[in-house]
Amino acid sequence: MNQLSYAQIDQTILDTLHPPRKSYWAIVAVLFLGILMGAACWIYQIFMGIGVGGHNIPVAWGTYLINFVFWVGIAHSGTLISAILHLFRAGWRNPIARAAETMTVFAVCTAGLFPFIHLGRVWQVYYILPYPNQRTLWPNFQSPLVFDVIAISTYLMVSSLFWYTGMLPDLAAVRDKATGLRRKIFAVLSLGWTGSHDHWRHYSRGYLFFAALATPLVVSVHSVVSWDFALGIAPGYHSTIFAPYFVAGAIHSGLAMVLTLMIPLRRIFRYQEIMPVKVLENVAKTIVFTGLIVGFAYITEFFMAWYSRNSVEVEVFRWRVFGVYKPEFWIMVVCNTMVPLLFLFKKIRTSIPWLFGISILVNIGMWFERFVIIITSVARDFIPHAWGFYRPSMIEWGIMIGSFSLFFFLFLLFVKHLPSVSMTELKVAPGRGGQQHG
Amino acid sequence: MVDEYHLMGLFRHEDQAAAVIRELNERPWKLKRVHSPIPSRLITEALKLKKSRVGLFTLFGGIFGLLSGFALSIFTATRWDLIIGGKPFVALIPFAIVGFEFTILSSVIGNVIGFLVSARLPMISTLELYDPRCSSDRFGILVGCEEGQKKDLEAFFKQHKGEIRVFDAQT
Structure with a gap:
């Protein structure tokens, strides 16, 4: 672990909050244009109708659902790192916990847009709210789609509160070093935190409960997302392994995104000393583990299709491998299960370019995993004369680019305006004294 | 009404601060608060704090x-x-x-x-009897005393290699 003094830790992180260079604002501007493009596509869809997307009958769920599941998945490893590894007292996660939590919050926000986009007539979203109304309609709490609304809303609320509460001591540290308007803003944001013994006593306890509650929540959220599919009867969807399969996949993709975000952050902000390669190596080792679980789930799906002797199920899985979507299938298999095995070699998992390259490939693979599951299952279901084909339309691509731009835009704004590494958690790292929160 | 003086001893290490707190328990001065940049088990034990509710x-x-x-x-x-x-x-x-x-x-x-x-938050008003170094790298122990005890308290903090910050007297 780092042997920097407390003051050096503060200085390293507070230095990142200095006014950024023009190149930063140039990247922010490009991402903002991406968001505008996505917004324009959505507005066009609102005026022209949902049919401007590529989805059809039988493939009624396209990239909107793919991206929804992808972003919810990305969110999961943030909670794994901040809550689950906290409970396990894995001190190596301290330098990346804050950025991972932030990734969670922004990824859930991005994911949360897609159900609205997919609604078509988005202004009628209030139909889903349970309140007495003249339509005498109520949401059906037996439906996995309603479970999903509740689960994602809960997840957004919990992860945002967890993120903000965990940041209070650092916001106070920024306040104490700032002057003028900036000091006033951070004085409000830090809620008057002084690090008194009473503050820490209640904070530590509260943080522990946060972690303990976020842990089952994270497992439940992606299980609920998986039931959107598994509780349907379509071949390829209707599977009992979906909940653990989706949770493992979510953590797999999220960890890869952590590497994708952390590696440039580490270089740009000169975090090498507080974020040693060992930390990234540990993330890579975890990716090997989740990759093996995901690979096992792929094999199990095929085994179950073969063992069931259900001809429709067998056909769906045969078609995944040899049909029109075979490039997507093989990208998924290679990127998610084979490429991460390269991390078994120490030389590769300690090399920054390899770590970065592989993390991007896993991200691509996990996006295609959602494509394969969502599209191929309904494109080739029970009745051959109703089989269909799906390719995303330009409008869907535009909205997808907009969503990626939004996520990176928010993350870039965060890293230059709030502490991207938790100063408190670095100070309590193992071997430095102090205690873990909670 | 007697004026109460507040002095804060600022220490670099948590074990130093914990030792001072333990010793303060046997002295006549009133320990008001301890500020620290990290949650510290040593300080919690020295203060004999109960679990939070x-x-x-x-x-x-x-x-x-x-x-x-x-x-x-x-x-x-x-x-x-x-x-x-x-x-x-x-x-x-x-x-x-x-x-x-x-x-x-x-x-x-x-x-x-x-x-x-x-924790009685949010507390947006001014930060009274607080030293901003406590959110960075100092462990601050705030002690209240009467005027006649001020010098003894200063000597006590100095003896433990602490920096001292004196706040205005409060009635």
Whole structure:
């Protein structure tokens, strides 16, 4: 672990909050244009109708659902790192916990847009709210789609509160070093935190409960997302392994995104000393583990299709491998299960370019995993004369680019305006004294 | 009314601060607060602090969430009694998922309220009797004393290699 003094830790992180260079604002501007493009596509869809997307009958769920599941998945490893590894007292996660939590919050926000986009007539979203109304309609709490609304809303609320509460001591540290308007803003944001013994006593306890509650929540959220599919009867969807399969996949993709975000952050902000390669190596080792679980789930799906002797199920899985979507299938298999095995070699998992390259490939693979599951299952279901084909339309691509731009835009704004590494958690790292929160 | 003086001893290490706190317990001065940049078990033990009761808020939040999750599902199901897939209107297994999510949400909200109420936050007004170095790299021990005791207290902090900050007297 780092042997920097407390003051050096503060200085390293507070230095990142200095006014950024023009190149930063140039990247922010490009991402903002991406968001505008996505917004324009959505507005066009609102005026022209949902049919401007590529989805059809039988493939009624396209990239909107793919991206929804992808972003919810990305969110999961943030909670794994901040809550689950906290409970396990894995001190190596301290330098990346804050950025991972932030990734969670922004990824859930991005994911949360897609159900609205997919609604078509988005202004009628209030139909889903349970309140007495003249339509005498109520949401059906037996439906996995309603479970999903509740689960994602809960997840957004919990992860945002967890993120903000965990940041209070650092916001106070920024306040104490700032002057003028900036000091006033951070004085409000830090809620008057002084690090008194009473503050820490209640904070530590509260943080522990946060972690303990976020842990089952994270497992439940992606299980609920998986039931959107598994509780349907379509071949390829209707599977009992979906909940653990989706949770493992979510953590797999999220960890890869952590590497994708952390590696440039580490270089740009000169975090090498507080974020040693060992930390990234540990993330890579975890990716090997989740990759093996995901690979096992792929094999199990095929085994179950073969063992069931259900001809429709067998056909769906045969078609995944040899049909029109075979490039997507093989990208998924290679990127998610084979490429991460390269991390078994120490030389590769300690090399920054390899770590970065592989993390991007896993991200691509996990996006295609959602494509394969969502599209191929309904494109080739029970009745051959109703089989269909799906390719995303330009409008869907535009909205997808907009969503990626939004996520990176928010993350870039965060890293230059709030502490991207938790100063408190670095100070309590193992071997430095102090205690873990909670 | 006697004026009360406040002095803060600032220390670089938590074990130093913990030792001072232990010794202060046997002295006539009033230990007011300890500020630290990290949560410190040594300081907690030296102050002999009791466990926080934030958990009670979390527990009540959880119970409220569980009951309200089931209540909402059951209420809406009975308002709109449409038979779906032959399942009963009040289907406890799917409603358990709603109950679970509400439990977590309410527990977390209870947890946050508990933390804010117990720690008396937010406190937007000026930071009184506080040294900004305590959020960075110093452990600050705030002690109150009468005028006649001020010099002894300063000597005590100096003896323990602490820096001293004197605040204005308060009546």
